[in-house]
Structures are given as structure tokens and as C-alpha cells.
Amino acid sequence: MALSTESVSKPNVHKRIDALATRLRRRQLIGSREVALEVVRLLRDVVAGAKFSSFQQLVDHLEEVGRLLQEAGPKELVVTNMTRRICMLIREEYQTALSNHLDDTDNTGGNGGAGPSSSPNSPSDFASHTAGAAPTPALSRATSSFFPERRESGDILGRTTDGPLGSIFNLLGHSNATEGASRSALSAFGGLGGGGTATPGMGSPASSAAPSPIQSPESSQILQRPNPFANAADRNFASFNDDNAAANTPEEDDFSRRSFSLKPVFIEAIAELMDEVETTYRSVGEQAIEHIHSGEFIMTIGHSKTVEAFLKNAARKRKFTVICAETAPSFSGHKAALAYSSAGIATILIPDSNIFALLPRCSKVLVGPHVILADGALLSIAGSLPLCLAANRMRVPVVAVGGMFKFSPIYWGETADWGMRDLGSPEEVLPSTEECVRASSSLMGAMPPLGSEDDEEGDEAEEQEETEILNPYYDVVPADLVSLYISNLGGHPSSLLYRLLNDMYGSS
Structure with missing residues (x-):
């Protein structure tokens, strides 16, 4: 597949892109x-060897590479997660450098200097004076349009002269409630004390009216659910530009053309993301002591390395028992039980049919999902859905354990239903007819000769009765069945996932 921004990367980088796409496809x-x-490694090398004339060209190239890899491996939504996360990180670095540059330009012009300063030629010049940097005009316009209640105050952060409490409430979008509370407090004392000038109407009886209702931004304003009928590829890799914002100034365009020198800063940000992914097991395991207590019975399903690291870390200071379901037909629970028992954890391996009977004795259920969707739904190994339904019936909390790279900004309705479930071989569920005939014949002690009338009748019956067998590898667990999400940043309830996704991927 030819890329429209193919000239940004070198031929050897394109070979690596095609090689990774082939591995995902196979x-x-x-x-x-x-x-x-x-x-992450591939996109880091793409940025390191990229030759771009503007910052937007680099972002478009990264999004196009991510789209190519996602089409090659549609079952691995983490490709979209990492691509959008990297685009968000380098955009934050670019906005910080642009803010510093515009601030230095304004200061130079205001001091009566020789006019606007020329654009820096080194990344150190771009990243200097990070403290107290003023936001860019484009960012100010986007934020003021995003939070209309702050547009009249003149301060993009919503700061007022009401003190720290007023600043906090304004930052949360409760400016009207703060003003109403201040009026009510002052009216109770009859105006301003200390000989100050009273505010008109502050001590009048009309001022004691009830304050205006609290107006807080809805979750849909922070992370809006996209249109399911739109193009999925364009929606998943939507550009971070604000279409409603005005065009960039000549200084911003000149800075974008000179942003090639910011590549070391971009590479450093991507390296930090790689360190976060590599240390996921350790950072998630460090929180196990806060959630697991001595004497508990914990049920798990499948073999998740994140859950394994979580339980092994807790076993250093806690004594508990793990009930592990065998997870047919993959039987990955056998490997999990062996790993837990080898670490000194008391482990009980049970068939899947005993889950409902033993759940009342458990204090919690741990699930290691493949990916966590934007609405909090889990894409987890087959068998997780009946386990979570039974836990919900028994009032046993379900805890999803996974790294931040598994949190996806995509909703389930935007993906192909059965394509995302990764169908396995039907042989694992029901053996073929020939194997069944051979097995039954061996038990009877005699196998019918080939080409006999019995074989011909069996072939005719097989042609007449065709059976379709589906063996999905993943289940979709709704968000209302999950009590808590544990990542390397801590525990998160499902009601606050939209804030977490907004911090990682932006409001696009």
C-alpha cells in the first residue's frame, strides 16, 4: 500500500514498516x-529518520503509518492506541516549544528591541523558559470555545480574584455556583466590611436569592462518542487540529517549518512512553498490596502476565488463595495455575462448570483484558463474560488489571463484531467427523474398511447436515459488570475513564 506521505521516511524505514505489517497480518x-x-520502536525510528517541511506533515505521516499497521492487524487495537498516544505527546512538546517561542518574541518586541526575534536553530532554544509560558493564540481560541463559561473572564485557566476556592471551582466549570455562594456570604454580613465600598445590591433583600445552579461540563464534551456511521479509519486516526480555530499566524507557520530541530525532543518523549510500556508489570504489581489482603480467595480466568505479576507481587507480603478456572477450550488456566503455584501461591484449579458454585467464597475476581474500550467494556478471553455475569449475580467485585497502553479511545460499535473476537479453529471445540468415526471404531475394536457402504452413507449424511462451529477467542464484557480498573497509574472507576482517555489522547 503506497503512502501519500511516503517521501517523509527513508526506504529502509519503509521496509521495516512493511515487515511489521506482514507480521501482524500473518x-x-x-x-x-x-x-x-x-x-513504539517503529514509530520512534520513523520520527528519527523523517524529513518533513512542517510539523503537520510529520503528524500526518505517523497517522498514515498507524492506519496501515492497524489495517494489517485489525485484532490488535493497541496499534491505534500507541499511534494516537505518540501523536499526542509530540504535539504537546510542539505546543510547549511554540508557546515559549511566541512568548520570547512578544517580550523582545515589547522591550523595544530590534523587532521579533528569529526562530531558534537548536532544540535547546525551543525548550527554554518552560516555566510561565503563555499559551498559544490557537490554543487559547480552542480552549475558550471549548469552555464558553471562561470566555468572559479573560483568563484561559479560569482564574478569578475570589481566592483559591474560586479558582478550583472555575477550573471545574462551577464559576456560576462560586459567584452565587460569594454573594450569599457577603449579603449575610450586609456588604463589605472594613469601610470598603459595598457592591450595588449586595446588601439588599433581593440579593439573598438562591444562587444559580451549578453548570459543569458533561463527559460527552470532554470525550465525545464519534458517529458510528462515519469512516472508521479516518475517525480512529483523526487529526488533532481544531477545524473551528482560525488559521495560523505567519510566526506559527515559520516555526512549523523550522520544527525539524525538535526531533530530539520528540524522540525523548517517545522513549519515555516505551519505558512506561516496558515497566508495566512492575508498576502494576507495586499496587497489589493496596488491593489484596491476607486470607482472601481470588478467582482468575485465563493466563494474563499482568495478573500474574500482580498476584506474585502481592504474595510477598500476603497469604491468599487463587482459584483458577481452566478456561476451555484453550485451557490456558493450566499454565496460569502452574505459574501461581511455582511462586508459592496456594492455587486451586477448577473446571469452568464449577465457577458459579465457588464464586460465593471469593472476595474478588481478577481479569486481564486484551484491550479496554472507550466506554469501559473489556475485550477479554472467552469465558470472561459468564464469569463476570456470575460475579455480578453473587455481588462479587470484578477488577480489570492492565497497563495504560490497553486503554483504547475506540468504542465497540466502531469495530467489526466477529472480526475483533479472533475466531479460533473449530477443531478445538468439536473434532472432525473422520476423527470421531475413527475414535468410535477404535473403541469398538474394529474399523470399517475404506470404500465400504457405511462410509458412503456417512459422507452423504455429512453433506446433508452441515454444522457451523464458531470458536471466538475473546468475549466482550460490558462496563457495568466491572467494578474497578487497575493500571500502572492507579485504580480508576468506570465513571472517570473519560477523563483518563482525554488526558492520554486529547478530546479529538
Whole structure:
């Protein structure tokens, strides 16, 4: 597939892009953490060897590479997660450098100097004076249009002269409530004390009316759910530009053309993201002591390395028992039970049919999802949905454990239903007819000769009765069945996931 921004990367980088796309297409690379690391490494090399004439050209190239990899491996949504996360990180670095540059330009012009200063030629000049940098005009316009209640105050951060409490409430969008509370407090004392001039109407009886209702931004304003009928590829890799914002100034355009020198800053930001992904097991395991207590019975399903690291870290200071379901037909629970028992954890391996009977004795259920969707739904191994439904019936909390790279900004309705479930071989569920005939014949002690009338009748019956067998590898667990999400940043309830996604991927 030819890229429209192919000239940005070198030919050897394009070979690496095609090689990774081939591995994803052939399912030679499986697992969220492994795919995330490969994608981050590739995009880091893309940025390191890129030749671009503007910053937007670099972002467009990264989004196009991410779209190519996602089409090659549609079952690995972590490709979209890492691509959008990297675009968000380098855009933040670019906005910081642009703010510093415009601030230095304004200061130079205001001091009566020789006019606007020329654009810096080194990344150190771009990143200097980070403290107290003024926001860019484009960012100010976008923020003021995003929070209309702050437009009249003149301060993009919503700061007022009402003190720290007023600043906090204005930052949360409760400016009207703060003003009403201040009026009510002052009216109770009959105006301003200390000989100050009273505010008109402050001590009048009319001023004791009830304050205006609290107006807070809805969650849909911070992370809006996209149109499911729109183009999924364009929606998943939507540009971070604000279409409603005005055109860039000549200084911003000149800075964008000179942003080639910011590549070391971009690479450093991507390296920090890679370190975060690599240390996921350790950072998630460090929080196990806060959530697991001695004497608990914990049920798990499947074999998740994140859950394994979480339980092993807790076993250093806690004594508890893990009930592990065998997770047919993959039977990955056998590997999990062996890993837990080898770490000195008391482990009980049970068939899937005993889950409902043993759940009342458990204090919590741990699930290691493949990916966490934007609405909080889990894409987890098959068998997770009946386990979570039974836990909900028994009032047992369900805890999802996963790194931040598994949190996706995509909703379930935007993906192909059965394509995302990663169908496995039907042989794992029901053996073929020939194997069944051979097995039954061996039990009877005699196998019918080939070409006999019995075989011909069996072939005719097989042609007449065709059975379609589906073996999905993943289940979709709704968000209302999950009590808590534990990542390397801490625990998150489902009601605050939209803020977490807004911090990682922006409001696009």
C-alpha cells in the first residue's frame, strides 16, 4: 500500500514498516504488550529518520503509518492506541516549544528591541523558559470555545480574584455556583466590611436569592462518542487540529517549518512512553498490596502476565488463595495455575462448570483484558463474560488489571463484531467427523474398511447436515459488570475513564 506521505521516511524505514505489517497480518506477533513495544520502536525510528517541511506533515505521516499497521492487524487495537498516544505527546512538546517561542518574541518586541526575534536553530532554544509560558493564540481560541463559561473572564485557566476556592471551582466549570455562594456570604454580613465600598445590591433583600445552579461540563464534551456511521479509519486516526480555530499566524507557520530541530525532543518523549510500556508489570504489581489482603480467595480466568505479576507481587507480603478456572477450550488456566503455584501461591484449579458454585467464597475476581474500550467494556478471553455475569449475580467485585497502553479511545460499535473476537479453529471445540468415526471404531475394536457402504452413507449424511462451529477467542464484557480498573497509574472507576482517555489522547 503506497503512502501519500511516503517521501517523509527513508526506504529502509519503509521496509521495516512493511515487515511489521506482514507480521501482524500473518498473526506472527500476538499480545498487546509485544505489539505495543514493536509499534513504539517503529514509530520512534520513523520520527528519527523523517524529513518533513512542517510539523503537520510529520503528524500526518505517523497517522498514515498507524492506519496501515492497524489495517494489517485489525485484532490488535493497541496499534491505534500507541499511534494516537505518540501523536499526542509530540504535539504537546510542539505546543510547549511554540508557546515559549511566541512568548520570547512578544517580550523582545515589547522591550523595544530590534523587532521579533528569529526562530531558534537548536532544540535547546525551543525548550527554554518552560516555566510561565503563555499559551498559544490557537490554543487559547480552542480552549475558550471549548469552555464558553471562561470566555468572559479573560483568563484561559479560569482564574478569578475570589481566592483559591474560586479558582478550583472555575477550573471545574462551577464559576456560576462560586459567584452565587460569594454573594450569599457577603449579603449575610450586609456588604463589605472594613469601610470598603459595598457592591450595588449586595446588601439588599433581593440579593439573598438562591444562587444559580451549578453548570459543569458533561463527559460527552470532554470525550465525545464519534458517529458510528462515519469512516472508521479516518475517525480512529483523526487529526488533532481544531477545524473551528482560525488559521495560523505567519510566526506559527515559520516555526512549523523550522520544527525539524525538535526531533530530539520528540524522540525523548517517545522513549519515555516505551519505558512506561516496558515497566508495566512492575508498576502494576507495586499496587497489589493496596488491593489484596491476607486470607482472601481470588478467582482468575485465563493466563494474563499482568495478573500474574500482580498476584506474585502481592504474595510477598500476603497469604491468599487463587482459584483458577481452566478456561476451555484453550485451557490456558493450566499454565496460569502452574505459574501461581511455582511462586508459592496456594492455587486451586477448577473446571469452568464449577465457577458459579465457588464464586460465593471469593472476595474478588481478577481479569486481564486484551484491550479496554472507550466506554469501559473489556475485550477479554472467552469465558470472561459468564464469569463476570456470575460475579455480578453473587455481588462479587470484578477488577480489570492492565497497563495504560490497553486503554483504547475506540468504542465497540466502531469495530467489526466477529472480526475483533479472533475466531479460533473449530477443531478445538468439536473434532472432525473422520476423527470421531475413527475414535468410535477404535473403541469398538474394529474399523470399517475404506470404500465400504457405511462410509458412503456417512459422507452423504455429512453433506446433508452441515454444522457451523464458531470458536471466538475473546468475549466482550460490558462496563457495568466491572467494578474497578487497575493500571500502572492507579485504580480508576468506570465513571472517570473519560477523563483518563482525554488526558492520554486529547478530546479529538
